[in-house]
Amino acid sequence: MDDIKQKAALKEKLENFSPSDPNVKDIKILVAGQVGAGKSSFINSINSAFQGRISTRALVNSAEGGSHSFTQKLEGFTIRSGKKPLPFVFFDIMGLEPAALAGPQTEDIISAVFGHVQDGYKVKKTNKKPYISCFNTERPLTAQDQEYTTYPNLSDQSFCLVYVIDAITFHFIDDQLIDKLKIIRKRISNKGKLTSCS
Numbered sequence: 001m002d003d004i005k006q007k008a009a010l011k012e013k014l015e016n017f018s019p020s021d022p023n024v025k026d027i028k029i030l031v032a033g034q035v036g037a038g039k040s041s042f043i044n045s046i047n048s049a050f051q052g053r054i055s056t057r058a059l060v061n062s063a064e065g066g067s068h069s070f071t072q073k074l075e076g077f078t079i080r081s082g083k084k085p086l087p088f089v090f091f092d093i094m095g096l097e098p099a100a101l102a103g104p105q106t107e108d109i110i111s112a113v114f115g116h117v118q119d120g121y122k123v124k125k126t127n128k129k130p131y132i133s134c135f136n137t138e139r140p141l142t143a144q145d146q147e148y149t150t151y152p153n154l155s156d157q158s159f160c161l162v163y164v165i166d167a168i169t170f171h172f173i174d175d176q177l178i179d180k181l182k183i184i185r186k187r188i189s190n191k192g193k194l195t196s197c198s
Contacts, residue, residue, distance in 0.1 A: 011050070014088070015081045024155050026089045028076070030113050032184070033164035034177055035095030042164050043077050043090045050081040074117055091158065096180055106183050107140030113161055113188055115152025117141060161188060 019027060031039045047055040079088045093112060111117050141148050149156060163181060165173070 015050070015084070015086060018087055021154065023153065026078070026087045026155065027160075028089050028091060028156075028158045029160045029162060030091045030093065030109075030158040031162045031164060032093055032109055033095065033181075034166060034173065037095065037164045037166040039095065039164045040092055042162070043092055046090065047077065047079050050079055050086065052082075074112055096177060105140035106180050106187075109184050110187050111141055111148070113158045114191075115156030115158070116149050118147055118149060161185075 019025070031042060033039050044055055074091060074093050076089045076091045079086045079090065091112065093109065096106075096109075108117065143150055161184075
């Protein structure tokens, strides 16, 4: 019973939360991790807890596991309690892959945390090919790219990075993928502006 009361009290506290800084509209939280770990499902679970019903706002690849990310863009999902939007936005991003030239680059994840990557950043259109993935496997987004936000404000930045790891396959995770996660955490921690959760 105490556990139920604590959960209800925490839920109410979060529903009544508002950022203390007037320049911050929402608390942005970036969700990263390996391909197929359940990042989108994690976001849906949080939204479902506040909705009081099953919510599937973030699309998931339920048809097949696959070795490549189903999520193809950086997309923010505002958490809602009923119809009321809460000041928490969870950002879903492409899943990390072990190979150096596969999935988003570690620098893209770091740039997304610090607000340099715009919400909805997905594809570029060219005359030669209809769609080219914006998360270039050969090089990260840089200040020379049009889509790069050079001077993000405080509200553009993420305040927390959440790693979602598949517990079933944890012991079989490729060392190269672990190295990517370590690099991301170290680079962000060095700037001392973020809480990293896993």
